[in-house]
Amino acid sequence: MNGDPKATKSLGRAARKSVPQNPVNMAGTKPNIKEAEDPSERVYRDIAKAVLEQRLQPGTKLGEQLLCEIFNVNRPVIRRALMRLSYETLVEIRPHRGAFVASPTPLDARQIFEARRALEDWVVRICAERIDPNALQSLTQHVAIEQEARLSDDRVRWIRLSGQFHLELAAATGNSRIQRYLEDLIAQTSLIISLYGGAERVACEDNDHSEIVAAIARADADHAISLMRAHLAACEAGLSFEEKGHATDLRAIFPVSGKR
Amino acid sequence: MNGDPKATKSLGRAARKSVPQNPVNMAGTKPNIKEAEDPSERVYRDIAKAVLEQRLQPGTKLGEQLLCEIFNVNRPVIRRALMRLSYETLVEIRPHRGAFVASPTPLDARQIFEARRALEDWVVRICAERIDPNALQSLTQHVAIEQEARLSDDRVRWIRLSGQFHLELAAATGNSRIQRYLEDLIAQTSLIISLYGGAERVACEDNDHSEIVAAIARADADHAISLMRAHLAACEAGLSFEEKGHATDLRAIFPVSGKR
């Protein structure tokens, strides 16, 4: 989430007198700001979330009209959301063809994991060096929630929490840029696991997370880093780049060969 | 400079012949594809380039109509370019207010330099460990060109080449994601230097670059890293956050009448 603290949409202080009978929303208390949030923001968030939770599989076509009906918005709104998603390489827009959920290649996967290693090494080191007690508390609690979700077999929730752990770690460094980049990489990791993931298709093991937190709590940077390295390596090692024969891929690859 | 009556309507794309004469355009010749590049791409690139070369100062308003006239395109095209620029936090879009060249705060500056340190440490290490001879050759040549530009007092060219050096370094790692993130950070570094830069407002010193390349050529990762760290630290130390008394800064700081 790219929290936008500046989007305060301050509607005019003085009520405009153009309409005398202006049903002012009970002034006095906190002016319930209309928020007037860009609807494309919601569309973007929902689609990104679906990708993150592996409910949207790579190669899925995202037709504009269909999305309009689903979200009850106009096409430019959809278009903006898709454009933003394409900027984060979560969807691929092919001119005059449409938008599709991105399908990272094995090479992409390698680069993404490499980038994650580069960033998360730094994140873990910073966390171990200067960790806010509150943040540490929050992390510990998060790991507990994760375990609970895993035990209760709530797969979608588990996946979401799994990725969120890494994000909270990044957030704990206080560097919003690194956090944003890691958001991007984690979302694409979801795609990669959707494509090349093994049997259970999980992102992370719980135990790894709790051990990392423990090492951070001990301010043992080196150990925390090696744990994170092993964690990501295990995740990457669990991929199998052979099973690429999904139907969606075939349709994306062969434009028209079919008849039925 | 009212617009010529030309071009806008007369889409210059070659008329597509539905004549059966051309049943299948074989793969042999594809020079006429024209790529049909999105015009917003050009607008985006030009504006980003202007920011990178510090010709566009932070806080500058980027009115849509004005840009339409400058680039001879329609508003949606401008709008797309601005939206993309806002994704990269090069411009800030305030609802119903317009788009402005971003003005990173001192806190932003700190985070950006921190992120650069995190990424470029990794970049330099990877380069020192596994550098392609061709890439090394290219880097050496680039440094030479940089020096030439500096000696010839071509300030804009020097600034551009200075940033490009770091990008080529990132490109040499072969990781396009890291490269993209660093592009983002370097562009914002230009903004920071525009805002808080000292007298000469330069990004980098030439000697630093050549020394870094030399260390990489020797495969001396540790030395290369410490050189890069010192290089970035020197750049950051050259900033002065005091001279903020510009009018544009004040307007950017107070979003609307000092509320909130």
Add this chain to the structure above:
DNA sequence: CGCCAGAATTTTGTTAACAATATAAACAGA
């Protein structure tokens, strides 16, 4: 029976007009 060509349909991309909001300018009152 399978394959290729051509037209219809769907979908994307673009253009233009409309509405809402913020900015500014002018004006009245103190």
Add this chain to the structure above:
DNA sequence: TCTGTTTATATTGTTAACAAAATTCTGGCG
């Protein structure tokens, strides 16, 4: 003369209709 309000202008955001491209369907041919 200055402050506060009102009106006018300009710019942004949205909606709707139009045009181009591609996929799909249909028909003819090998």
